[in-house]
Amino acid sequence: MKKNHSKSIFALAIAVIGLFSCDFLSQTGSMGGMALVRIPLVEDEGSRAISKSFIPAGISITGFTINVFGPGMEPMTKYVSRGAKVVDFYVPAGRDRHFTLEVHFYITDYNLFPYANIRSFKGREIADLKAGSFVGLTMDMVAGATDLIVVDNQNTTVWAGESILWSDTATTEVSFSTDVDIAPDGTLIIAKAGDMTADQIFYTTGISDAGGFDAVAGYFDAGCRVRSLAIDRQRGILYFSSDDNPAQFYRALILSEDPVEIQKPSLLPAGSIASVEGMAVDTWDGKLYIAGTRTFGAFSIAALVKYDPVLEVVEDFESKTTCQQIKNLRDVIVKDNGVFVLNVADLADPQFPSILKFNRNLDYQGGYGALSRDGTTFKPSMLAGAFYFPKRFFAHENSGLYVIDDSAIQDDFDHDWDKLVYVNENFSSSSWQAFPSSIGIRGETLDPFEFFE
Numbered sequence: 001m002k003k004n005h006s007k008s009i010f011a012l013a014i015a016v017i018g019l020f021s022c023d024f025l026s027q028t029g030s031m032g033g034m035a036l037v038r039i040p041l042v043e044d045e046g047s048r049a050i051s052k053s054f055i056p057a058g059i060s061i062t063g064f065t066i067n068v069f070g071p072g073m074e075p076m077t078k079y080v081s082r083g084a085k086v087v088d089f090y091v092p093a094g095r096d097r098h099f100t101l102e103v104h105f106y107i108t109d110y111n112l113f114p115y116a117n118i119r120s121f122k123g124r125e126i127a128d129l130k131a132g133s134f135v136g137l138t139m140d141m142v143a144g145a146t147d148l149i150v151v152d153n154q155n156t157t158v159w160a161g162e163s164i165l166w167s168d169t170a171t172t173e174v175s176f177s178t179d180v181d182i183a184p185d186g187t188l189i190i191a192k193a194g195d196m197t198a199d200q201i202f203y204t205t206g207i208s209d210a211g212g213f214d215a216v217a218g219y220f221d222a223g224c225r226v227r228s229l230a231i232d233r234q235r236g237i238l239y240f241s242s243d244d245n246p247a248q249f250y251r252a253l254i255l256s257e258d259p260v261e262i263q264k265p266s267l268l269p270a271g272s273i274a275s276v277e278g279m280a281v282d283t284w285d286g287k288l289y290i291a292g293t294r295t296f297g298a299f300s301i302a303a304l305v306k307y308d309p310v311l312e313v314v315e316d317f318e319s320k321t322t323c324q325q326i327k328n329l330r331d332v333i334v335k336d337n338g339v340f341v342l343n344v345a346d347l348a349d350p351q352f353p354s355i356l357k358f359n360r361n362l363d364y365q366g367g368y369g370a371l372s373r374d375g376t377t378f379k380p381s382m383l384a385g386a387f388y389f390p391k392r393f394f395a396h397e398n399s400g401l402y403v404i405d406d407s408a409i410q411d412d413f414d415h416d417w418d419k420l421v422y423v424n425e426n427f428s429s430s431s432w433q434a435f436p437s438s439i440g441i442r443g444e445t446l447d448p449f450e451f452f453e
Contacts, residue, residue: 033093033131037068038086058112059105069336070097093131098284098336100124102144115186116206117160120144122397124234124283142184142233145398149188149207150420151177154450158190160207164402164422166435170207179240179278181231181396187217187260189238191226199226201240203260217260224248228331230288232281233397238262239288239309241276245300247292249276251309271314273307274300278331278342278392282360287315291329291341294319302329304341306362318362325367327352333393333401335425338365340401342390347376354387355401355427368427378407380417384432388417391452400424400431406451418449 061082066089069075073092080087091097103121107113123139150159153176161169176193183189187203194200202219224242231238236256242248250265276292287306294303294317303319304326320326327349330342338357345352353367372379372386379386392404400422407417424431 034090035093035129035131035133035135036088037091037099037129038088056113058107058109060108062104062106064104065100065102067100067102067336068097070094073097075337091129093129095128097127097129098124099127099139100336101139101141103141104145114205115143117147117149117188118143118182118186118206119146120397122233126284140234143182143186143397146182146395148395148398148402148420149180149182150394150404150449151180151190151392151451152449153177153452154416155448158207164420164433164435165437166420172207174202178226179229179392180394181229181238182233183231183238183254183256183260184233184236185256185260189229189231189254189262191222191229191240194221197225198223201226201229201238201262203262218262220262220264222250222265224250227276228278230279230281232283232286234283235286237281237286237309238265239268239279239281240265241279241290245275245293246270246295247273247276249273268309269312271307272296273305273314277329280332280334280393280396282334282339286310289332289334289339291332296321302326304329304332304339304358304362306360316362318358318364323356323364325353325356325364329356330390331392333396335401337425340393340425342393342403343367344389344391345371347371347373347378354385354390355403355423357427366427368423380407382419382434382437384423384429387421388419390421404451405434408452416450418451420449 063082064080066078068091072094078089101123110116121141122144123141125139127135147160147162152159156173156175157171158174158177159169159171174190174192178191180188180190187205190202192200192202199222200219201222203217227241227243229240236254238252238254240250247270249268249270251268252265253263255261272295273290274293274295276290279288279290281288288309290305290307293300294305301319301321303317305314306316308315328344330344332341338359341356343352343354343356351370354369356367357365359365369385369387372381372388388405388407390403391406395402403421405419405421420435422433
């Protein structure tokens with residue numbers, strides 16, 4: 001019998017009430033003019049901080065996090081526990097105030113809510129706040145934070161773990177997967193090997209604790225070897241790129257039905273983009289950021305590209321000819337405070353930062369980490385900032401930066417030395433965590449990964 005799954009995409013009305021009266025503030029905003037933001041949270045049955053009609057069955061809400069940022073103001077974060085009926089807080093008036101509401105929960109019934117790897121919902125909205133004004137906002141809530149879902153290409157495995165310390169893990173076999181992301185309702189979208197000429201885009205509700213998939217929704221032939229994929233959860237769009245040079249781009253709508261369906265992909269013009277190593281969507285405006293190479297005459301050079309998928313044009317780019325910190329770019333992720341890119345150097349190169357940070361105009365903001373080596377010899381290390389050849393970001397909507405760090409080198413015992421890394425978005429070495437946590441690795445239980453090479 002087909003289950004009647006509740007939708008995990010829901011709308012929440014947010015009333016923003018200003019209590020002061022003055023002229024509208026400029027783009028930079030001003031701490032002299034404040035708006036009082038009121039978010040009503042309707043109590044239901046004395047246990048939930050939001051009306052039952054806004055959430056799917058099978059989960060229990062534990063609390064809310066509200067984040068606000070914008071030009072001329074310091075970012076703000078407020079946590080509200082469940083049971084609250086309303087939250088009031090002051091926000092500096094001004095243009096382009098970006099609001100994110102995150103609803104934290106745990107799953108109480110996997111039959112009613114089968115998306116086993118989702119840990120929160122998120123909704124976003126942008127508002128211009130005038131001191132003394134009234135503004136009403138509506139947020140569409142989609143899948144937010146997740147378990148740590150990692151593709152292990154050479155081991156034909158997809159992993160799911162609760163933390164970077166790799167506790168309570170689950171695995172399932174997927175043939176030579178290259179990338180994974182999350183659909184708006186929480187469905188996992190995985191690029192996996194197909195026949196000799198083309199891969200498949202495979203989608204499933206989640207990875208179970210017992211191994212394998214909870215429920216397979218379906219798949220389609222991608223028509224190419226897939227290098228990377230990215231999902232715009234707010235707009236329900238899947239993008240993926242081919243492994244060709246020059247690369248090909250595809251776009252497909254994700255239909256939020258039961259089960260989820262993905263429309264036949266359409267080809268996007270690549271313009272001067274030669275190859276794609278990784279890409280990510282800016283959830284706020286839907287723009288694509290692409291890490292790869294760009295064509296200049298007869299040459300291709302490493303570049304970070306900002307691409308408008310609506311107008312189908314390259315909007316901006318930064319390359320190794322204009323940013324001397326760029327060596328070889330492997331993946332990109334977009335956070336509220338900037339665009340982060342994985343940067344891979346060779347053992348014979350001078351030191352390059354392993355993670356680069358740019359603003360949304362692609363101005364370089366700084367870097368973190370470096371290739372771990374002794375002279376020109378690879379040096380296994382778990383110390384803060386010691387990277388190998390970082391290849392992929394994962395857990396895109398989780399706080400901080402999660403990185404697949406691929407050694408590409410095996411020792412005499414056929415161990416691969418690959419590791420998972422976490423560091424916060426401020427590049428604080430005190431936040432660094434790595435798994436495995438020790439370089440004295442012997443045995444598959446302590447050296448489980450063989451990510452890409």
